Amino acid sequence: MDSRTQLLADPFWSVVARRHPELEIVLVPGDEPDLSTPIVDADAAHVAAIAEALESQRPQDGWDGAEPPHAEVVPGPSPDSVEVRLKYSQRDADGLQTLAAMAQHADHAESRDGEVVTLRAAFDLLRLRATWARETEILVVRFTSPALRVGEELAARLLGRS
Secondary structure, three states: OOHHHHHHHOHHHHHHHHHOOOOOOOOOOOOOOOOOOOEEEOOHHHHHHHHHHHHOOOOOOOOOOOOOOOOEEEEOOOOOEEEEEEEEEEEOOOHHHHHHHHHHOOOEEEEEOOOEEEEEEEEOOEEEEEEEEOOOOEEEEEEEOOEEEOOHHHHHHHOOOO
């Protein structure tokens, strides 16, 4: 399949190409996506550092005087693990371009197009899920860390359960 045919067959990039003919988009074949949840050994300092790093990824302005969202610790896939998640939403009239820019920096990206465009991507160990609704022009972005194996006692403390 030639690159133009591949581009037009992709549900996300075909929309970007149609709406922005001034952009030159080249799809490079890659490995199958690995958007699974890796598990990494960590301690409280690692969890705090990951939360700080995630918060640095959110836009610094556009909160209309509201406090910007902060990263939160959520349960991981096992009782001895947690994940760090940052979720925010903003009005974004150029949501397709924003998603395209995010996808360009990802190790892997996959998308679905429709009334709501969804991008799932991996950046090293971080996972991203971003959606943009055409009708409302609302962009919702969620970054999630790998599962952090911290032990059941620390997991309970970080989750406010002890």
